[in-house]
Amino acid sequence: MDKGEPLLCPLLQKMTVHGLNNNTKANLVVVGVHGLVSLLGILENALIIWVVGFRLSRRTVTSVWVLNLALTDFLATLTLPLFTAYLHSSHSWELGDPLCKVQASIFFFNMFVSAFLLAAISLDRLLLAVKPAWSRNDRSVAGAWKVSALGWLWGAINTAPYFVFRSVVEKMDGRKLCYYNFALYLPSNGTLQRDCDVRHGTMAISKMLLAFLIPLMIITGSHIKTALSLKARDRRRKQSAIFLPDEQITLSTNEPSKRKFSTASTKTNNMLLGSISTKPRKNSLHPSSSLRPNGQDMLSQSFKKLVTAAVLVFVLCWAPYHIFCMIELTAQHNEETLKLVETWLPLAATLAFLNPVLNPILYTFSxxxxxxxxxxxxxxxxxxxxxERGGFPxxxxxxxxxxxxxxSSRDVTATTPGSPKFSSSLRQSSHS
Structure with missing residues (x-):
């Protein structure tokens, strides 16, 4: 290799020689679909951020989780048009080295932060089920923001190596490849093969463990522990209901008469108050903070479905990518494996790009x-x-x-006790 040429790892040297798919029609279809998906993802996440961040009546722990997931997904979708431009340029990165680093870094940043937040949400659900009293007293919005900030810091630290080693390399056919160059910052090529293998293996294994397997183990363990805890609590509640003492049975038989008396008094109050109404509280993402007797419903069923769906989509979108990253470690020793990786790894990365696009759909329908x-x-x-009014907006x-x-506020004021309309309505009802 000439002194003027950059030092490249053996795997990257082979990748610069290989060509890619030159089917123009197929590439145009891929570019069109990817462009529409990019636009949809940006609009979806921007809408979720606007609604959850600015339109909710009160901030809750659940809304903090959803808002932070939407923020990191929004950053990821902002880079999707860059990848669309890469596809449009016949799989050649023409946007320069800085944008190559930025696009890759945000991609991996979203991967680490999303995994961290999903694990944190699962642990939060576990604490709600196992320690309802502690959750009712100590679970707070400020704490959720601190955990989310820790997740963003965790993502930034783990993303730093991907920013450092990402680089643009020119291929033999003139096209440019935005990929890892683990030979950067090496003093010489004497230990090139060993250093490239160590760096490549360390990053591939670390991102699979820290951004996929360990969070997945935490999520799975939390869901299993939560389900077992709720079943055990239901079993204890049923057993205690079977062995009620005679005093509680006597009290329970008197409850219907008390309920009838309270219902009758409520109806009397309603007749006296007439059409007086109070302003209803605005909807929130988080259910009422009040607990049922068993303390297991601090999170709504819809949010439980949302967590489950988000975890499943995360696994389906990211699992193929991590699998092919591990296969890539042995690709330089086998030509067929290298061709397999060059064909399917970009498709797996595209599938991973769908994760921040699908999440807002899950939020909306769950x-x-x-x-x-x-x-x-x-x-x-x-x-x-x-x-419009009078021809003007x-x-x-x-x-x-x-x-x-x-x-509606005028109607409420008109029927408030002490107002003239309320007094006249009472007089009319008494005469009738």
Whole structure:
């Protein structure tokens, strides 16, 4: 190798010689689909961030988890157009070395942070099931933000090597490859093969352990422990219900009469108060903080389904990528294995890119309250855009939604005790 040429690892040297798929029609289809998916992912995550970050009435622990997942997914989807440009340029990276480093770093940053947050959410569910009293007293939004910040720091530390060793290398056919160059920062090529193998193996194994296997073990163990804890609690509750003392049985038989009396008093109060109404609390991603007697429902069923679906999608999207990364470790010693990796590893990486695109869909369909909030937020935006008064666009305070709120508030004020309309309505009802 000439002194003017950069030092390359043996595996990268072989990759610069091999060609890629030159089917123009197939590439155009891939570029078109990838471009649409990129745009969809950016819009989806931006909408989730807007709704969860700015439109919720109150911040909860669950909303902090969802917001941080959406933020890291949004960063990942912002780099998808760069990969689309790479595909459009006949699999040649024409955007320069800095963007090559940035695109790869954000890809792996999303991988580490998402795995960390999913493991943290699973442990949070475990604590809710095993220690409901502690969770009710010490589980806080501030604590969720601290754990999320730790996840972002964890992702940044583990992403640093990928930023350092990512580089643009020109191939024999003139195209440019944005890939690892583990021969960077080596003083000489005397130990090139050994150093490249050590660096490549260390990074491949570490990212598979830290960003996939260990988080997956934590997630799986937390789900199993949570299920066993809830089943044991249900069993104890059923056993205690069978062996109730006579005093509790006597009290329980008197409960229906007490319930009837309380219902009758409630109806009487409603007759006196008439149409008085209170402003309902806005929906939130997090269910009510009150516990059922068994203390197992601090998280809603919809959020449990969301966690399960997010974990499954994470595994399906990232497992093929890590498998082919491990196969790549032996690719330089086998020509057929190298061709297999060059063909399927980019496809596995594309599948991994789908993870931040699919997550917002899971949030929307797994959390009905979030879906309602999105529709309300979009409705408020379009009300302000299309509603007009006197030929001019209305101000934000003049939308249909705001007029309905003002009308309902006038109705509430008119029927408040002490108001003239309330007094007259009472007199009319007494005369009748």
């Amino acid at each position: 959390c009905p309250k979030l879906f309602v909030r999105i529709k309300q937020s979009l409705g408020a935006v379009f009300d302000g855009l299309v509603e 209305m101000s934000p305070s003049g939308t249909i939604r705001d007029r309905m709120k003002r009308r």
